[in-house]
């Protein structure tokens with residue numbers, strides 16, 4: 098088993114939570130993990146990316162080489178496109194369709210959606226809407242994780258256990274809302290994917 | 293033994309605890325911050341009473357650690373690479389005093405300047421101080437070599453440096469915690485020689501010659517260190533020398549087939565000369581891979597044209613700057629680039645920006661407005677979230693050099709006749725390195741107007757406490773700023789006009805004045 102996952106988005110969107118859940122689940126499944134993160138300046142609303150590499154064999158590089166990633170999970174549409182060179186041709190590109198327009202030169206959203214649609218295996222979701230329906234507006238990242246879980250060879254039930262432990266200290270209501278957000282994302286992806 | 297998914301920073305921190313650490317001393321700085329934060333959050337560290345409070349700056353941190361080492365206990369200092377410049381005086385001299393309790397300095401470099409003003413290479417400081425220094429190639433090694441570093445420090449009675457890079461510091465991997473019960477902390481025990489730390493010339497000369505005598509020993513230990521490995525390969529047309537994490541990219545590129553070339557991996561310095569010689573002599577050429585400056589490459593090349601045939605960053609085989617990547621390493625080794633998709637033309641850069649509602653935004657709004665009335669005015673600034681005031685829509689600052697340089701540069705420019713000369717500095721930066729500059733300004737009654745953006749916290753690095761918290765006015769007045777030229781304002785749109793007028797008035801005053809623009813960081817508030 099070997100999977101390279103690219104997690105992309107804008108600083109402050111909760112990418113480290115996504116990476117943390119997948120990484121911890123993989124660790125408990127006995128896999129080798131390398132997970133490069135972005136801390137620091139870019140977290141102030143800049144472009145951020147995390148390379149998450151899972152394998153039953155030892156992993157050499159912390160960074161996924163170009164053309165190696167099996168999955169791109171993005172919490173923002175323009176950020177999804179920034180990392181296309183890292184993807185294999187048969188990779189899934191799973192992206193939130195809602196933009197973070199914190200720069201003046203933000204391109205046309207339709208053009209971005211179109212570009213994403215041109216990828217061989219695209220999946221665009223309205224994660225913000227799904228998060229709202231789970232009554233946690235800030236949980237778009239968890240929705241996206243639920244959606245991407247369809248393409249990650251790890252138990253989604255175990256991922257949910259990790260979500261529970263991350264949000265545990267915020268109380269059971271928050272935990273359940275986040276679990277719900279995960280389930281909504283996963284269900285939406287399964288529906289689009291036709292599984 | 294349990295396996296954890298640790299950042300390089302965290303692996304290093306846990307190893308320090310397991311090595312019997314008594315105190316960590318640090319000032320935050322990306323990518324080193326998580327070392328200290330890990331120890332601050334560690335229950336085990338708390339139970340063991342390990343000191344882990346932030347220091348004012350890297351120099352005070354370094355000196356506090358030297359003091360703890362003097363008292364016989366194991367101490368660690370953590371900083372980002374440029375922090376070592378601030379601590380350099382203490383650091384270099386600590387090699388002359390030597391260590392009593394184990395003294396380990398962790399300095400995290402930032403090749404590619406993800407969050408820094410430069411990409412200086414801390415290994416030069418190891419070389420400069422003439423002490424043993426380490427560089428992990430994996431998070432596991434970050435753990436293992438930190439454990440060892442304390443022993444090396446005590447065995448030889450010298451400080452030991454550990455160099456990390458952003459990629460190592462901020463990447464997680466499986467790490468086995470090899471020590472399950474931490475070593476006991478050292479008991480208080482004072483240096484046997486009461487004059488060891490008294491660097492009067494006569495004593496310093498004696499200490500220095502002792503340090504020099506240890507050099508061959510340090511090198512010998514490097515030759516046989518588990519962190520330096522030599523692997524023979526059949527293809528002798530080229531040998532590969534890889535420092536730190538560079539080895540991972542080489543293994544990534546060759547994959548399961550394995551590298552056909554002889555390979556020397558370096559993780560402990562001083563450079564193991566014999567191992568390097570063996571590589572150079574058994575191969576027709578050598579390719580050097582290292583993050584940061586081409587330090588080892590330059591040494592292997594030598595100054596004469598008779599040296600070995602060396603390739604690396606200096607001949608364009610690898611980029612001269614920026615961090616290594618699997619892609620540039622593959623290219624250097626002659627692998628064809630994979631067919632990949634291009635980044636679509638629509639994609640534009642997304643630099644960092646201030647959070648919505650950030651107090652600094654309102655501060656820059658009033659500064660920009662006030663400065664409009666003085667076309668000559670220049671705004672010297674500093675390092676922190678407020679440096680983002682350089683970007684649109686504010687474009688409000690004219691400098692950002694090093695922590696504290698805003699006040700001193702404003703003074704120098706004013707000494708040159710520039711008027712008005714403004715400084716904009718954060719509260720934590722002011723505590724770090726602004727105080728002494730302000731004293732210069734006050735001593736000469738320089739016409740400098742200083743705005744302290746007090747968001748009550750060290751924002752840029754994630755909201756650590758600021759040493760100036762609740763003492764800022766006291767500090768400013770204590771240094772000697774006239775009370776009538778110290779003002780505290782709240783940077784909010786409702787106060788905009790008042791703040792503009794106040795700043796204009798102070799810019800016209802031909803002496804030192806300080807305006808504290810105080811409102812909490814919105815990130816810290818949530």
Ligand SMILES: Cc1ncc(C[n+]2csc(CCOP(=O)(O)OP(=O)(O)O)c2C)c(N)n1
Pocket residue numbers: 319320321322350372374375378652675676677678695717718719720721722745747749750751752753758
């Ligand atoms: C010598 C040195 N140490 C540490 C840093 C990292 N660093 C940059 S800005 C900053 C904090 C600034 O805090 P403050 O002045 O309060 O400004 P804020 O970010 O809160 O606006 C730190 C720790 C650095 N660049 N240089």
Ligand code: SF4
Pocket residue numbers: 141645646647649650651652677747751752813814815816
């Ligand atoms: S973290 Fe705080 S100080 Fe920094 S940009 Fe955000 S609100 Fe401003």
